[in-house]
Amino acid sequence: MKKQPLLTTVLTLLVVLLGVASAQGQEIDILIKGGHVIDPKNGINEPMDVAIADGKILEVAPSISSGSAETVVNASGLYVTPGLIDMHTHLFYGTEEIGFSGFEITNSHGSVQPDAFSFRSGVTTMVDAGSSGWRNFPDFRRQTIDNANTRILAFISIAGYGMRGSIDANVVEDMDPEATAFLIQENSDVIVGVKKHHYRGGDFRPVERAVEAGTLAGVPVMVDFGFHDPPLSLETLLMEKLRPGDILTHTHYSSPSRQGAIDEEGNLRPFILKAQERGVNFDVGHGAGGFQWTQAVPGTRQGFWPNTLSTDLYRWSMNAGMKNMNNVMSKFLLLGMPLEEVIARSTWEPAKIIQREDLGHLSPGAEADVAVLDLLEGNFGFLDARGLRIEGEQKLETELTLKAGQVVYDLNGISSEPFEGW
């Protein structure tokens, strides 16, 4: 839609004025006081208070008076950020497709229940990475998305049955760009992209079909480039096949069936930064196998940083080196990423990539999805997917999570009243 510049200006002014008026008149439900706000979209990285009313951000400012606030949370010593967005999860938990060869992700127990992992890690939005396809997305929606307290968005697989098994991932005939695009348009409130995964053939057809679906529906494509036999050219994928805005996941990963960003000599392949410059996004997708220190250390040392941090949460990663979103974020602190960037790549950056700019920031009027994080000091060990440990001295931990202004997790009861009867 084309907008008239003048009309836009007038509307913006009106919104701002209304916002100010309401901020003055409205009761605060929750006031988070004394914390250090990091809101990358709005360029905030300093001590600020956050006022919440009616499930929305009312105001972010220094020293908001607690007079009218129903609940005041003391966040001194803590970081206050937008609710985290985990770009890569598997949430199609169910009982139907047990026994299929593969990871048992689709309507099966290889996926996890979202609320069990989200809020305790400050995550308010989880993006499912292709656990369902056009044939079974309605089941996923009814069974998981509609029942969860966590906001769930989804990439849908170009394979009709999602990640049901290794056979389904290889039937190119079932990868239907038009059906996929149609489903996306029907469910545009929750579907944010197309996923390609686990195809063993030595050709680009699934990538091409995913991109075709993405183009038809106007959404990005996320590619898991593993499993190809023989391995395909990463350069061709990144420089020719993917469009600006598309995503490569399992960034810090190499195997005989998948070229890593780092070559055998430990050098960053020359086209990687060029691909990032042309707008291809790199997602961590840690998982049980998708994150190797041997890729991440030389990569980041040579200036290659992922655009989004994410877990690839599923049954086999949850108890391994991955553990949870905060643990993955802490690994990037360890690698030398500044905290502000760690937060940006877990909030506003993924929000932009999935074209959900309503999320991932604390602008007044935005849904009050908020994480309050503690940066612990101590001796910590961080495991990759190959059983290697690097030691670090900082670790992020979630103190408090709000979803739409409601307290959904409170580790130490900082939003609770003290018990006086002791």
Place this chain on the structure above:
Amino acid sequence: MSVSRDGQVGDSGMITSLQVYCPGPVLSYNPLFYNDDSDSRLIYIPDLVSVRFRILLLYWVATEIDLPMKLNRYEKLVSESRAWKHGLLLLFLTVIPLALQAQPYDLVIKGGHLIDPRHNIDEPMDLAIHEGSVARVAKGIPADEAAQIIDATGLYVTPGLIDVHAHVFSGSQPGRFADGFNSVSPDGFTFRNGITTVVDPGSAGWRTFDTFREQVISPSETRILAFLNLVGYGLYGTEYNNDRQDMDPDRTLKSIREHRDLIVGVRFGHYNGADYLEPLDTALRVAEEAGLPFQLECNLPNLDVEEVLERMRPGDQFTHSYEPGRRSLLDEEGRIYDFVWEARRRGVLFDVGHGGASFRFTQAVPSVQQGFWPDTFGTDLHRYSINDGMKNMLNVMSKFMAMGMELSEVIERATWRAAQSIQREDLGHLGVGAVADVALLNRIEGSFGFVDAGNFRLDGSQKLITELTLREGEVVWDLNGLAARSWTLGKP
């Protein structure tokens, strides 16, 4: 050599190709046999022999059992050495087993403070594990007797914890505990909290237990035991809970006998009728006949606590012990009722059953001040408790430490007494020969808050977290990589 899992599981049980990961600087940097086939199994060769030898060994194992294997840049090495194959295979068959014999233990956990209440151990002690079982508990077990050492300095080494109250019959039905979204898939909540065994409190009944077994119990890595609900459907929804016709003692008993390896008791609760004592007596009769404990879930609007406690036998369990209202164990002056003390003297057990709504400081604080501590720390894990004041079993345990319980008493209730309460005395201790379910716990100091169901907070200065968990001798959780090999960031 052992075969384990690296996130890649085939369903057929057939090995169709090998996925290999060799530890060692060279191999980790270039995982050479790594194959992303989802039907693969991981073959792990410990760091005992040279890298070169391990490569050959792997290759020959693969060729012997006729499996495809990628060799990459090591192809030359293998072909050059092929002539040596039989000689080295001989070496493999003789020297390696000899070398392994020199190390009688798979794993020794050294330097920790061991708490094993069953054996009255509460002091620094090493723990040796072999083939999934506890092999030795002693001071100063020599490091060279183990294939692997875990340094537990500063940590507590305890039997794997047992949560006696966890709704884990997870499934896809909204609003239900049986086969439903209200239950929690167990493995995501157990190992990270040092738990190796959970007991489901009657989410399933005789009609649904087969599904529970097939769908959750068998594929889970956590050991799952269960109370069987007197209601045939289990916790399937209010209309089912109140259907007397579905409470069939004979079929319940038959189901218990069929699944005697997993069912540890009979459960009754969630019933709205004024005639609740009749089905309760039926459940007691089934438990008596099966020789198992009975668990009362007191979600009964017509409940008279005195009346039910009188009916309960030694070893039977009362859960939600610190909940106000009709089921309160405190009188109006806040004193524990005499009949509650009497029940405890007779051997009736009182479980926390924390849950989302069933634990209040207004009940718990006066109770423990009068010396009425719980027998077990059942979490009442379910969808509505995981993100609430309950959070996880270690949080519940830490909460009781904040109320003044000693660590050794906390561990006793979370291990040995929990095992006794379900008549599974093979569990909950570290006796030689016992299954090597082990938790390495860290007692961290700081300022912590513990929240109850009324959203009140009690502050405490210590909290338990899990560093490492072993299930049958296998590392299933390793928070900071205690059991992993070290890697380095290198030069910036």
